[in-house]
Amino acid sequence: MKKLKVTNQDACMACLQCEVACSEAFYKMFDPDKSCIHIVEKKEKVKTQVCVQCGKCAKVCEHGAITQNAKGVYMINKKLCVNCGKCVAACPFGVMVAGEKNPSKCIACGICVKACPMDVLEIVES
Numbered sequence: 813m814k815k816l817k818v819t820n821q822d823a824c825m826a827c828l829q830c831e832v833a834c835s836e837a838f839y840k841m842f843d844p845d846k847s848c849i850h851i852v853e854k855k856e857k858v859k860t861q862v863c864v865q866c867g868k869c870a871k872v873c874e875h876g877a878i879t880q881n882a883k884g885v886y887m888i889n890k891k892l893c894v895n896c897g898k899c900v901a902a903c904p905f906g907v908m909v910a911g912e913k914n915p916s917k918c919i920a921c922g923i924c925v926k927a928c929p930m931d932v933l934e935i936v937e938s
Contacts, residue, residue, distance in 0.1 A: 813884030813938050814920045815865045816849070823930040824858045826851050833927035838916060848907050848918040849933075860932060861905045863918035869899035869908060883920075883937075890914045 818824075831847040839846040850861040863886075870878040870886050877892035878899060888899075893914045900908040900915050909916045925933045 813865060815884065815936060815938065816862045816918055816920050816922075816924070817934050817936045818860045818862060818932060819934045820930070820932050821858070821860060824851065824860055824932045825930060826853055826858045827929065829927040829929060830860075830924035830933060833923045837921070837923045846909050846911075846916075848909055848916060849924050850905075850907055861907055862933070863903075863905065863907050863920075865918075865920070866904065868902045868904060869917065872898045872902040874898070885920050886917065887919060888914060888917060 828851055830849050831844050831851060832842045834848050835841060835843050835846040848863060852859045852861055865884055865886055867880065867886055875892050875894055877889045878886055880886050895914055897910060900910045907918060920935055922935045925935055
């Protein structure tokens with residue numbers, strides 16, 4: 813299974829370059845709400861929230877619009893999606909993006925990995 817993994821959380825400086833890269837790649841603008849990765853700061857600790865390809869989004873999709881590909885990545889079929897938002901609500905990590913026409917999610921493309929100056933992230937095969 814191919815997925816994004818946080819490999820060095822302690823090194824994260826909360827610079828948000830991963831969020832910038834993700835939202836700009838898919839929405840052509842920097843908007844933290846349009847990023848499929850989130851940096852959360854709580855009680856002076858930084859937590860990087862990523863999609864772990866758990867499939868909860870696919871389980872709640874009544875239209876079969878979210879399926880797992882051969883590499884284990886859950887993908888959204890925009891032709892089948894009715895933009896009901898159930899997948900966004902079901903995501904335990906809050907990293908599904910509610911889009912204007914369709915939601916979006918991490919597809920393990922690695923753009924955020926390349927953008928991170930501290931090597932916090934990695935694309936792994938498990």
